[in-house]
Amino acid sequence: MTSIVLGVVLLSLLGLFLVKGRPLTPGKPSKEFPETRDPDDLPPGAPEEPDGATLVADRPEATPADLDVEVPEAPAETVLETPEAPETRLARLRARLVKSNNIFSKSLLALLSQDEIDDAVWEEIEETLLSADLGADSTFELVDTLRERVKVEGSKDPDRVRAILREELIKLVDPEFDRSLAVEVADRPAVVLVVGVNGVGKTTTVGKLARVLVAEDKDVLLGAADTFRAAAAEQLTTWGARVGVPTVSSEVEGADPASVAFEAVDKATELETDVVMVDTAGRLQNKANLMDELGKVKRVIEKKSPVDEVLLVLDATTGQNGLSQAKIFSEVVDVTGIVLTKLDGTARGGIVVAIQKQLGVPVKLIGLGEGPDDLAPFDTESFVDALLEE
Numbered sequence: 001m002t003s004i005v006l007g008v009v010l011l012s013l014l015g016l017f018l019v020k021g022r023p024l025t026p027g028k029p030s031k032e033f034p035e036t037r038d039p040d041d042l043p044p045g046a047p048e049e050p051d052g053a054t055l056v057a058d059r060p061e062a063t064p065a066d067l068d069v070e071v072p073e074a075p076a077e078t079v080l081e082t083p084e085a086p087e088t089r090l091a092r093l094r095a096r097l098v099k100s101n102n103i104f105s106k107s108l109l110a111l112l113s114q115d116e117i118d119d120a121v122w123e124e125i126e127e128t129l130l131s132a133d134l135g136a137d138s139t140f141e142l143v144d145t146l147r148e149r150v151k152v153e154g155s156k157d158p159d160r161v162r163a164i165l166r167e168e169l170i171k172l173v174d175p176e177f178d179r180s181l182a183v184e185v186a187d188r189p190a191v192v193l194v195v196g197v198n199g200v201g202k203t204t205t206v207g208k209l210a211r212v213l214v215a216e217d218k219d220v221l222l223g224a225a226d227t228f229r230a231a232a233a234e235q236l237t238t239w240g241a242r243v244g245v246p247t248v249s250s251e252v253e254g255a256d257p258a259s260v261a262f263e264a265v266d267k268a269t270e271l272e273t274d275v276v277m278v279d280t281a282g283r284l285q286n287k288a289n290l291m292d293e294l295g296k297v298k299r300v301i302e303k304k305s306p307v308d309e310v311l312l313v314l315d316a317t318t319g320q321n322g323l324s325q326a327k328i329f330s331e332v333v334d335v336t337g338i339v340l341t342k343l344d345g346t347a348r349g350g351i352v353v354a355i356q357k358q359l360g361v362p363v364k365l366i367g368l369g370e371g372p373d374d375l376a377p378f379d380t381e382s383f384v385d386a387l388l389e390e
């Protein structure tokens with residue numbers, strides 16, 4: 001009899017764990033969160049897009065009653081995570097950037113330190129820079145300047161050559177840009193809108209940035225305006241809950257993302273948070289209906305509050321493709337900063353220069369891994385130093 005009772009108690013405890021104790025997945029989202037959605041996906045019941053027409057899909061309007069503010073209920077056993085301190089985070093991420101660019105720096109410096117830098121060597125230098133996604137214009141400009149300076153100075157000393165390259169790269173990356181995030185606004189929450197194509201790392205970036213802001217003692221609220229996938233809202237809520245940040249989301253799948261965004265900003269205003277960050281669904285820049293929808297999200301938020309920061313998330317591994325994405329997103333929502341993700345494991349950091357040149361918008365943050373604290377502010381000198389470290 002005792003063993004039957006014991007068995008029943010154990011089974012109920014196990015059931016409880018499965019419901020309440022689902023692990024709050026760190027950085028690597030589990031299979032239950034698909035990483036991308038089909039760019040053509042329209043919500044259930046949405047009309048077909050007529051040929052050539054621009055259509056903003058008719059979404060079921062989410063009423064405030066459908067919108068949940070998921071404030072994490074901290075059960076007694078839940079310990080909120082403490083985001084990594086900036087010092088260790090930045091040192092760790094810098095080492096990762098150095099590692100990713102090791103091949104780039106080694107070959108470039110080896111080429112530049114040769115006794116005789118003839119035309120063939122300059123061509124190899126050009127190729128190395130192009131393979132780092134610096135873009136043709138910047139590459140030719142840089143090689144011309146380097147040729148001139150190496151000739152004038154006549155120096156073969158590797159340290160001197162490295163110093164010249166460092167100076168010229170810093171000029172190209174442009175230390176003059178204001179790379180600060182507009183997250184400090186008086187008398188109302190700062191509003192940050194996060195946009196980009198599918199799977200580039202938007203939700204992950206919002207989650208990581210929430211941690212950075214929490215570590216800076218800011219009150220943050222998240223808005224899950226990716227209403228295509230229920231899992232997207234869940235993924236964002238999980239990121240927030242880990243550091244005690246509430247998320248506004250809709251129970252209605254395919255609900256109007258603009259309505260969720262509006263409610264998130266409204267709630268943040270009511271709760272007097274410092275920052276509200278709105279995550280949006282991934283969309284291809286050539287899908288007019290989805291781009292119109294994004295424009296609407298921003299306009300609807302603006303009925304409540306100015307949008308202080310529009311962050312475009314780009315995947316560094318997609319190289320020059322990112323440029324056409326950036327241009328169109330910028331036309332639709334007036335991008336104010338770039339987040340370059342997945343810079344770990346790629347030596348294509350030159351894309352920073354190409355994007356900034358094309359858009360006139362600075363890279364403000366870089367993603368260097370899937371871990372929760374793998375996000376760093378972009379700093380020109382440290383970035384160039386990491387590129388040149390062997």
Ligand SMILES: Nc1nc2c(ncn2[C@@H]2O[C@H](COP(=O)(O)OP(=O)(O)OP(=O)(O)O)[C@@H](O)[C@H]2O)c(=O)[nH]1
Nearest residue numbers: 035036198199200201202203204282342367368369
């Ligand atoms: N290696 C690496 N992976 C990253 C980085 N940032 C994001 N990821 C991974 O990229 C994948 C997609 O990330 P999500 O945040 O779901 O992307 P998303 O843009 O929100 O996706 P959609 O909403 O479907 O468009 C996940 O596996 C992330 O862990 C990064 O800086 N480095």
